[in-house]
Amino acid sequence: MARRFIAATTIPEAIEAVEKLRKQRLEFSVDRLGEAVLSEKEAREYQERYLQLIEVLNATVAGWAEDERLDRDQAGRIPRLNVSLKLSSLYSQFDPLDPEPTSRAVRQRLRAILSLARKHGAFINVDMEQYAYKDVTLRIFREVLEEPEFRDWSDVGIAIQAYLKDSARDLEELARWVEERGAAVWVRLVKGAYWDYETIIAQQNDWPSPVFETKAQTDANFEKLSEFLIEHHRKLRPAIASHNIRSIAHALAAARERGLAREALEFQVLYGMARPIQRALLQLGQRVRVYTPMGELLPGMAYLVRRLLENTSNESFLRAGFLEHVPEEMLLMNPVELIKPVKQKKQADEFRNEPLADFSREAARQAMSDTLAVVAKHLGESHPLVINGQRVQTEGIIESRNPSHRDQVVGRVARATQDHALRAIEAAKIAFVSWRRISADDRAALLFRAAQIMRRRRFELAAWEVHETAKQWREADADVAEAIDYCSYYGRQMLRLARPIRSDVPGEDNEYLYIPRGVTVTIAPWNFPLAILCGMTVAAVVTGNTVVMKPAEQSPVIGAKLMEMLEEAGLPPGVVNYLPGIGDQIGPVLVNHPDVATIAFTGSRAVGLEIQRQASNTPRDQQHVKRVITEMGGKNAIIIDEDADLDEAVHGVVASAFGYAGQKCSACSRAIVLDSVYDTFVNRLIEATGSLKIGPAEDPGAFVGPVIDEEARQRVLHFIEIGKTEARLAYAGDVSRLAQEGWYVAPHVFVDVPETATIAQEEIFGPVLSVMRCANLDEALRIANGTPYALTGGIYSRSPANIERIRSEFIVGNLYINRKITGALVERQPFGGFKLSGVGSKAGGPDYLQQFMQPRTITENTLRRGFAPSADAGVEGAGQ
C-alpha cells in the first residue's frame, strides 16, 4: 500500500522515479519523508538529507535533453529540480509560541539548502503543515527571502491551504509583501491535508475551528483563491494542487477568461493519485507536477495516513467520482450552491473546560508579554493577612522570590503566627453560623462570579505565576484555566448535590441531603499555585463550609490574589481567611485545633501522613472525627512497549518528565522500556532531552526553568549524587551559565536503573528521569506497580491486547494510554491517586464535593390514622 504513494526508499530509486516521470512528460517535486524531529541531531540529519538529495538529483537532471514544454514557460526557464520541504523538521524546538528564535534557528539551516538550490538552479517549495505552525512558517518564508542573498530569487514557493478561514487574508498579505520585495514567488494552492486533525484539536481545546466546517466552503474558497492567484499571477505564480475535476476545471476556465498564457498556470498532483486526471491535463497541454515523496515507511507513516484518510474520506472527490460514481452534474456543481449552515452542539449551561490560551496566535502572545511587563512593575508589594475581612499586618514577613532570578522579590507577604492561626479559626467558626444557611444557589453563584473575575484577569494571574513560581507561559496559563474550571465545575456540582434525593413511599417521606461539615483548613503546595489552592478552597466554600486558607510559603502572592478575587466576587468576611505562613509553625495549630472539622491538604507524603496522624488525635473538647483529605506525591512511570510509536513515546516522556522541571506530582520519573526498543528509545530520548532549552520562565522559548527554591535545588542535586552510585548517568544538561541567576537544575537521565534504587523509588520532584530495561510486559508491570505510590501512569503501545492488560493491571489513579501523563483537566480527567499518593478522592470529579459534607437522611411518617397525603392525588384514603 505504501509503495503506491511513496515513490522511492533510496536515492537510486528516487533517481529512477524522477526519470520515469520525465519520460511521461511530467514535472516533479521531491519530498523527503520523516517529519517528526525530536532533537537537534535529527534536525541536522533532515537538513543533511536535503543537501544530499539536491546534489544527487541535480547531477541527474543536468544530463537530461532539453524539452521546450517541460523546461520553459512564458516567463523563462523552469527549474528541472524541484524540492518540497517542511520547516518544522529543521528545528527540534520549533514553537509558534516563540516565533523569533524559531525563525532564526530554522533560517540558519534553511539558508544552506536555499543557497545550494540556487547555485544549482533548483526550486524550493515550502509545504504547509498544521495551523498552529502556519503563521510562523509564513514568517520564516518571508524573512529568509528578504535576505540579500535571496531577495531577487523567484524559484521558491509556499503552499496555502484553502480550508483555512485565514487563507484569503494570508494570500492578500503575501501579495502585498511580494509587491515590496519585487521578485515573484510561487503559491501552491491546496485545500489542506490536516482537516481531521485541526477539527479534533479545536474541539479538544474548545478553540474556534481554524478550518471551514463543510467541504463545500473549502471548495468555494479554493475557487475564490484560484481566481485571486490568477489575477495576481505575475507576483504570485499559481500552482493549482488538486485532484478535484471541478476545482481544476474552474481554475482552467478562470485562467482562460482572464487571457492567461497556458504555461502560466501549473497543476500539481500527488504521486500515485488521480492518474486519469494527470493524463487529461497533459492532453490539454497543461504542465503537471507530481509531488513525489521518498523515504522509509516508518518515518513516512504520517504522510501515508494523510493519503489514506484523503482517499477514503466520505468527502473526497476521488472517492465520489471514481468509486461511488456520483453523477457528473453533482460532482461539477458550483460549491457555493452546496453550502449549508452548521449546527452548534453544546448547551450554554453545561460545564466546559476553560479553553487554554492559543499562543500560536499573535494576539495571545502579545497580551501575555504586555501583561508580564505590567505585573513586573508590581513586584515587591506587601500583602497582609486577611482575617474576618480585616487586613492584618504581621511582624515577620515571607519574602517571596522569583526562582528564575533569585534576587528579585516578588512580594513581601505577612507571616502568620500561631496566634493569628487561632484568630483565623475563630473567625471561620463564627462565619460558619451564617454561611451554612446561605442557599446552594447563592454559593454556586459566588463561584461563577469568581470564575468570571479570573477570566478577566487571566493573563495577569498567569504573569504572577511566571514571576513567583517560574511557570512557563503555557503552564501558567493552564493553571489559571484549571482554577476557573474548579469554580465553574464545583458550582455546577453543588447545584446537583443540593437537590435532596427522595425515596418516598405511601405514608413515609424520605429525604437524603448533605450538610456542611464546618471549619475547613486548606493547605496547598506551590506547584499549581492557583489551581490547587483555589480548588480545595472553593470546594469547601460552595458546600457551605468556612475556610482558613494556607498557601505554600513559596507562592503566597498568588494566594493573596485569590483572596482578593474571592472578596470581589462577594464573599462575606470570615468565610475565607487568608493565612500565609510557615507550614511547620502554624500547620500543627490548624491541624490540631478542636474546632476544625476538615483538613484538605495537597503536598508531600511526609507532611500529609503527619497531618493524618495529628488529626486522628481527638482532644476532650472536640466533638467530631476530623475528615482529612490528603493528596500526596507520586513516582510515576510510563511503559514503552515493543511496538510503541517512538516519535510519540519520546515526545510524551520528555514532556511528562521535564515539563515544569519535573515539579508535578503527575510527572514521569520512571520510563520502563521493553528490551527490544530500549537502545533506540534511550538514544532518541537523550538527544531530545539535550535539545531542550533551559532558561528563565518569562522566556517563551525556554522549556525547562529553575526549580522552586534553593532547598529544592539541594534536594534534587542530592538525589542526582545518589543516582550516580546506583545507575549510569547517561545525560546531564548544563546550567552553569544560569547558576548565579536562579535555582536551576539541568535535566538528568539515568539509564539501566535497578527497580529498587532510591532514584527509582523516592519522589525527587525535579528534572530527573530513571530509565529501566525490562524483558517483557509482565516485568514492566511489576516494576511499574512496585512503588508505594499510585498516582499517574502511562503506556505507549499499539497492541490492543497489551493496552487492555495495562488498563486492568497498571494500578494508578490516572492512567494515560498513548499520551503524556501530565495535564489532567477538570471533569475530563478527575485527578488523584491512592496507596501513598492520597486518599483516592478525585479533584475535579463527581465525588469530590461530598468529602466536605455529611449526608443526612430525614424520614417522616405521614400516615395519620389511616390517611396519608399523596404527592399527586391530594389526600388518599388508606382504607374504608
Ligand code: FAD
Ligand atoms: P477534494 O476531495 O475535493 O477535497 C478534499 C479536501 O477538502 C480535504 O483534504 C480537506 O482539505 C477538505 N475537506 C474535506 N472535508 C471537509 C469539511 N467537512 N469541511 C471543510 N473542508 C473539508 N496539503 C497540505 O496541507 N499542505 C501541503 O503542503 C500540501 N501539499 C500538496 C502538494 C500537492 C502537489 C498536492 C496535490 C496536495 C498537497 N496537499 C497539501 C494535500 C492537499 O491538501 C490534499 O491533497 C487536498 O486537500 C485534497 O484536495 P482535492 O481537491 O484533491 O480533493
Ligand code: NAD
Ligand atoms: P509540602 O508538603 O512541603 O508543603 C505543602 C503544604 O504543607 C505547604 O503549604 C506547607 O506550608 C504545608 N506544611 C508544611 N509542613 C506542615 C505541617 N507540619 N503541618 C501542616 N502543613 C504543613 O509540599 P510542597 O513542596 O509544597 O509540594 C510538593 C509536593 O506536593 C510533592 O510531593 C507533590 O507530589 C505533591 N503534590 C501532590 C498533588 C496531588 O494532587 N496529589 C498535587 C500537587 C503536589
